[in-house]
Amino acid sequence: MPTSADNLPHFGAPHPTVEERIATGKAARKIVPRSAHAEWSEDRRTHDPVALLQQQAETRVPDLVPIRHGRMSVSAFANYRGAALMMAADLAALPNSGLTVQLCGDAHLSNFGGFASPERKLVFDLNDFDETLPGPFEWDVKRLVASIEVAARANGFDDATRSDMVLAAGRAYREAMAQFAAMRDLEVWYSSLDVESFLGTMQAQADAAQRKRARKGLAKAHGKNQLRAAAKLTTVVDGRLQFIDDPPLIVSAGKLFGTELGKDLEAAVRGSLDSYHESLNADRRHLLDKYQFMDLARKVVGVGSVGTRAWIALFIGRDEDDPLVLQVKEAQASVLEQFLPASEYPTHGQRVVEGQRLMQASSDILLGWQQTDGIDGIRRDYFMRQLWDWKASVEIELLEPPMLARYGELCAWTLARAHARSGDRVAIAAYLGNGVVFDQAIASFAAAYADQNDRDHATLLAAIADGRLEAETGI
Secondary structure (H helix, E strand, O other): OOOOHHHOOOOOOOOOOHHHHHHHHHHHHHHOOHHHHHOOOHHHOOOOHHHHHHHHHOOOOOOOHHHHHHHHHOOHHHHHHOOHHHHHHHHHOOOOOOOEEEEOOOOOHHHEEEEEOOOOOEEEEEOOOOOOEEEEHHHHHHHHHHHHHHHHHHOOOOHHHHHHHHHHHHHHHHHHHHHHHOOOHHHHHHOOEEHHHHHHHHHOOOOHHHHHHHHHHHHHHHHOOHHHHHHHHEEEEOOEEEEOOEOOOEEEHHHHHOHHHHHHHHHHHHHHHHHHHHHOOHHHHHHHOOOEEEEEEEEOOOOOOEOEOEEEEEEEOOOOOOEEEEEEEEOOOOHHHHOOOOOOOOOHHHHHHHHHHHHOOOOOOOOEEEEEEOOOOOEEEEEEEEOOOOOEOOOHHHOOHHHHHHHHHHHHHHHHHHHHHHOOHHHHHHHHOOOOHHHHHHHHHHHHHHHHHHHHHHHHHHHHHOOOOOOOOOO
């Protein structure tokens, strides 16, 4: 007997028609015109950036906080990298489109890069999800385009060059979203960008020296694997493989807390591996079961993340020539949660992992989450992944204008692909339209916000100079 489509089961709800989704996007223009995204003025600011840094320091490892401030002080771009909370507060003070996607929350240029897919291809994608949370799509776009403007200023590019490359990134996001809106759902899900193609498109704009650096970087990425991690980070002591101490950046658990406390911490980590184990798919659990835990050390990473509790855990499989190094990184509340609804997930580790799986075309097969009771009795959330798996990054400060412009466009395409997976790509594409109104608006925003970042960097330096913030440089 024929069955009405209305009576058939649906996966999730609702299921509006394409026409209804287009209407939703166009209706959003009446609430927040695309030209409104140009807006930024310091008068909108409702916070003190120094106070927000001090707020973040309250939940971080005290002896590492000065390293964070020192790294942020190096340049305006370094300051921008560490200022995700400040920018989230600023974006929350502006009108938003109401078109929700899974946000990266920190989509600046340095949070894109290459890594190995399960099929052992080097793919290009977003690679930092500590702040991921659902929110208005343009928050990520503004974070990205402003980072292009900030980086281009740091590289000494003139006003016209910077404006052109920011406009190009906005156009790339808009046009990519239109392409994804026209695709079938599975086509969007399978879309990805492999690094070989990425380098091919970039090298057309590169000179001989830049092409040589790109080839060298590709070879370096393929060599940045588990064997390389073990060779660089471990040594054999009394017949046992363990991490090499390189304080303050790498410190073994035993030396960090004293032998007994270190052993207690290791025991806690061993116990918490059960919850990590359960966060993996069954086939990945089977793989993990083949490895034996060997050692644990604290490892300082990044700029914005410095001070959160980040560890590396060493395992061996068949023998010591079969190492596995996992990063165990604390997941605190997203900086976005002060301004958007809280995560639906019970732990921040799961929030990070589920957001990453949703936004990335291909994620680490050992990506998972856990909770661990610290030696202070506080239970904290963590996520885990392989430390190095063909990791590749672009040295932004070395890019000439054509290369930085093309890199910005590829990052914008990648961000649009991530948003298209989680949000209503048809509605967003309809909102953006075919013209340059949105591109021009966010280019104006990028320039104004880069001015704000310059002021914030000066404020940071002044706070370090007068002792309000402690900083340790050169680390």
